[in-house]
């Protein structure tokens with residue numbers, strides 16, 4: 001088993017935890033792994049953190065969602081503004097789904113806004129087919145729905161959103177990001193696109209930029225989708241815990257061994273943190289990726 005286990009979860013900042021739990025529960029993230037309120041070292045904030053997983057998750061949608069409500073200071077920092085998609089920062093959570101059209105319809109009925117109607121496409125260089133749609137959660141966070149029909153046949157059963165398939169984020173330098181994350185186990189490139197994805201055009205108020213995106217998979221866990229825009233647009237990293245998707249964690253079998261690898265790469269890392277989350281431990285350490293995004297290693301013991 002490899003040390004790195006792909007993306008374990010994506011963090012979403014919320015202002016109303018109960019409303020967010022209810023919405024994401026309807027999306028399928030009904031399993032509360034822990035519900036913690038207290039100090040969160042690393043970012044050094046007081047917060048309520050609810051770690052959710054989807055009992056219907058499959059190997060192509062293995063990631064969970066971490067809801068974070070910042071409690072100290074002014075409360076949850078506001079969502080960064082002025083971005084469309086792919087500016088510096090976390091811009092999207094993608095859920096694998098069985099039956100994208102039906103899931104899109106059911107999420108809109110559950111309070112999400114439609115951002116892109118379902119469509120079918122295929123991506124280079126492996127000509128992998130997919131069904132895709134986008135919704136916004138009630139707080140504006142972008143949720144992509146994908147069924148990788150050319151990669152995976154979903155398990156039987158009704159249409160449903162499964163777990164997180166990948167997290168998308170803007171970077172400044174694609175080769176630098178790729179070389180960095182390859183060392184953290186994201187070694188397989190599922191697709192690369194340098195053509196503007198036309199259905200996203202309405203998302204860019206000042207006109208569509210050039211887009212370069214790739215999707216990198218680890219042998220386990222969820223994948224990553226770094227994006228470079230030209231022109232690059234506003235810095236949408238925001239503060240830790242801001243409303244909307246704001247961070248992600250890479251799973252490791254051993255936090256200490258993972259930190260050794262990062263330090264060997266010359267990466268600045270925080271100290272390992274172990275929090276008692278009632279019946280388990282949340283073990284993580286924060287680090288700075290080349291674009292100073294909010295990323296952590298997590299050794300899940302919950």
Ligand SMILES: [Fe+2]
Nearest residue numbers: 094144168225
């Ligand atoms: Fe995506």
